[in-house]
Amino acid sequence: MAEEQAAPSGPDLAKGIALDDFVNGKLLGHVGSEDVLLVKAGDNVLAIGAHCTHYHGPLADGLVVGETVRCPWHHACFDLRTGDAVRAPALSPVARWRVARRDGRVFVGDKLDAATPRASAAAADPPKKIVIVGGGAAGFAAAEMLRRHGYRGSIILLSSDHAPPVDRPNLSKDYLAGTAPEDWVPLRPDAFYPENGIELRLNAEVVNIDTKARTVGLAGGEDLEYERLLLATGSEPVRLAIPGADPANIYTLRTLADCRAIIEASKGARRALVIGASFIGLETAAALRARHIEVHVVAPDATPMARVLGPQLGNLVRAIHEEHGVIFNLGDTVVAIDDRRATLKSGSAVDFDFVVAGIGVRPRLALAEGAGLKVDRGVSVDAYLQTSAPGVYAAGDIARWPDPYSGSPIRVEHWVVAERQGQAAALNMLGIEQRFDAVPFFWSQHYDLPINYVGHAEQWDEIAVEGSIEKKDCLVRFKHNGRTLAVASIFRDLASLGAELAMERGAAP
Ligand SMILES: Cc1cc2nc3c(=O)[nH]c(=O)nc-3n(C[C@H](O)[C@H](O)[C@H](O)COP(=O)(O)OP(=O)(O)OC[C@H]3O[C@@H](n4cnc5c(N)ncnc54)[C@H](O)[C@@H]3O)c2cc1C
Numbered sequence: 001m002a003e004e005q006a007a008p009s010g011p012d013l014a015k016g017i018a019l020d021d022f023v024n025g026k027l028l029g030h031v032g033s034e035d036v037l038l039v040k041a042g043d044n045v046l047a048i049g050a051h052c053t054h055y056h057g058p059l060a061d062g063l064v065v066g067e068t069v070r071c072p073w074h075h076a077c078f079d080l081r082t083g084d085a086v087r088a089p090a091l092s093p094v095a096r097w098r099v100a101r102r103d104g105r106v107f108v109g110d111k112l113d114a115a116t117p118r119a120s121a122a123a124a125d126p127p128k129k130i131v132i133v134g135g136g137a138a139g140f141a142a143a144e145m146l147r148r149h150g151y152r153g154s155i156i157l158l159s160s161d162h163a164p165p166v167d168r169p170n171l172s173k174d175y176l177a178g179t180a181p182e183d184w185v186p187l188r189p190d191a192f193y194p195e196n197g198i199e200l201r202l203n204a205e206v207v208n209i210d211t212k213a214r215t216v217g218l219a220g221g222e223d224l225e226y227e228r229l230l231l232a233t234g235s236e237p238v239r240l241a242i243p244g245a246d247p248a249n250i251y252t253l254r255t256l257a258d259c260r261a262i263i264e265a266s267k268g269a270r271r272a273l274v275i276g277a278s279f280i281g282l283e284t285a286a287a288l289r290a291r292h293i294e295v296h297v298v299a300p301d302a303t304p305m306a307r308v309l310g311p312q313l314g315n316l317v318r319a320i321h322e323e324h325g326v327i328f329n330l331g332d333t334v335v336a337i338d339d340r341r342a343t344l345k346s347g348s349a350v351d352f353d354f355v356v357a358g359i360g361v362r363p364r365l366a367l368a369e370g371a372g373l374k375v376d377r378g379v380s381v382d383a384y385l386q387t388s389a390p391g392v393y394a395a396g397d398i399a400r401w402p403d404p405y406s407g408s409p410i411r412v413e414h415w416v417v418a419e420r421q422g423q424a425a426a427l428n429m430l431g432i433e434q435r436f437d438a439v440p441f442f443w444s445q446h447y448d449l450p451i452n453y454v455g456h457a458e459q460w461d462e463i464a465v466e467g468s469i470e471k472k473d474c475l476v477r478f479k480h481n482g483r484t485l486a487v488a489s490i491f492r493d494l495a496s497l498g499a500e501l502a503m504e505r506g507a508a509p
């Protein structure tokens with residue numbers, strides 16, 4: 001992910017470059033020690049930092065759309081003029097440079113100051129008090145976006161977690177594998193919150209909401225008033241309900257504390273049992289293999305992840321894990337756990353030093369239900385992410401929203417969707433009406449195999465493969481009645497970005 005300090009890329013742009021040298025409207029070079037991407041946008045040439053501020057993705061390989069560029073890795077989007085990160089998962093801007101044109105050549109000059117934050121175009125009377133319940137992807141992104149938009153009122157960010165908002169996807173990948181440094185994990189340093197006037201309250205569990213009085217009640221008895229409220233309580237892992245499955249001896253993975261507990265358990269351990277061949281289960285398996293732990297996976301599925309990715313991609317994922325030494329017991333379930341032995345339905349047994357259960361998550365809906373909000377397998381929200389109660393919004397894993405592309409209300413559990421919904425809800429809470437119409441996107445990483453997925457297909461009647469799944473170079477379309485609902489890809493990032501753009505425009509890719 002983070003790259004080693006490499007030699008600067010391409011030509012020295014301070015010395016000038018011919019417009020004819022651009023390829024597909026882009027050119028990668030450097031100024032001093034920094035990589036700079038030049039982009040032709042209409043008659044203009046704009047210069048920005050060449051690396052995405054999320055995980056350093058190469059923007060030169062991204063997709064230019066109008067005066068923006070989208071990152072090939074996880075589809076963040078940057079404004080070429082301001083450098084602003086206009087779409088998550090990147091939250092910080094890229095640098096930008098002055099560009100001059102003389103005699104058909106382009107010269108990159110000084111670095112420009114950071115663009116001033118967008119002044120809020122909100123209604124004349126913005127709310128004075130915004131309360132956000134949930135310090136995860138959606139809650140954090142909302143708070144950050146409120147301040148980015150120049151909102152000056154009170155923001156209280158309540159989290160039942162004791163860690164500040166973290167980069168949750170990393171907890172099943174590099175951080176768990178031991179290859180990411182500690183400072184990759186927090187979304188922002190601790191000082192960010194006081195410096196930006198965000199009152200982050202950790203270990204703060206909201207136990208009720210009174211939508212008439214516009215208050216939220218905390219576990220300790222305190223009530224807090226709000227004018228606008230964002231609910232972003234996320235999901236919780238499903239616990240294994242079998243004999244011997246004491247939570248103390250079976251780990252689940254949601255929080256930083258969960259992740260640290262698994263890392264602790266892995267020290268000195270020889271063998272781990274992962275229950276469930278879900279994304280989290282298998283990413284955990286990969287991370288534990290990086291720690292040289294023997295990993296057994298037990299799951300009822302015939303093929304891992306087939307329900308989401310189809311059998312062909314599922315088989316590839318399985319093969320890659322097997323190449324890395326993971327031992328699968330598929331079509332089987334754990335029926336009992338006794339000390340360090342799991343008994344399977346098939347009658348066989350797996351011995352282990354510790355167990356991680358990745359058997360799915362459940363959206364945390366209790367607060368919304370208790371407050372009488374409309375709930376339908378998720379908190380029902382409108383296109384502006386407002387719930388059935390005025391002034392109360394919902395975002396992230398709990399929200400079921402009207403998805404324009406599929407034409408159905410959907411709920412997903414994706415990091416990028418949660419962040420983008422948090423950002424859209426922030427603007428809506430300020431009165432800057434913004435429909436949430438982003439096409440769902442998620443990624444998953446297994447060893448060196450990245451899988452990107454755009455759209456949403458709960459079921460399909462055709463899978464069309466372009467390229468080769470075996471060669472790990474493919475675009476896989478999930479279709480229903482001939483219409484593409486979703487596209488999964490491996491090492492076809494530009495095509496994945498193109499599919500996302502087509503779906504945004506209502507066209508099937
Ligand atoms: C280990 C792991 C890896 C993942 N990897 C990926 C990935 O690679 N790609 C991808 O697309 N998605 C991934 N996901 C899914 C993604 O992280 C979630 O979809 C996303 O975090 C959802 O964001 P959220 O804001 O809805 O909820 P969360 O990020 O879960 O945040 C919810 C917050 O609400 C707080 N909360 C809950 N109830 C209360 C309450 N009553 N009072 C106060 N606070 C409360 C919680 O403490 C937490 O801070 C991963 C998830 C996990 C666990």
Ligand code: FES
Nearest residue numbers: 052054055057071
């Ligand atoms: S590296 Fe650019 S979006 Fe992740």
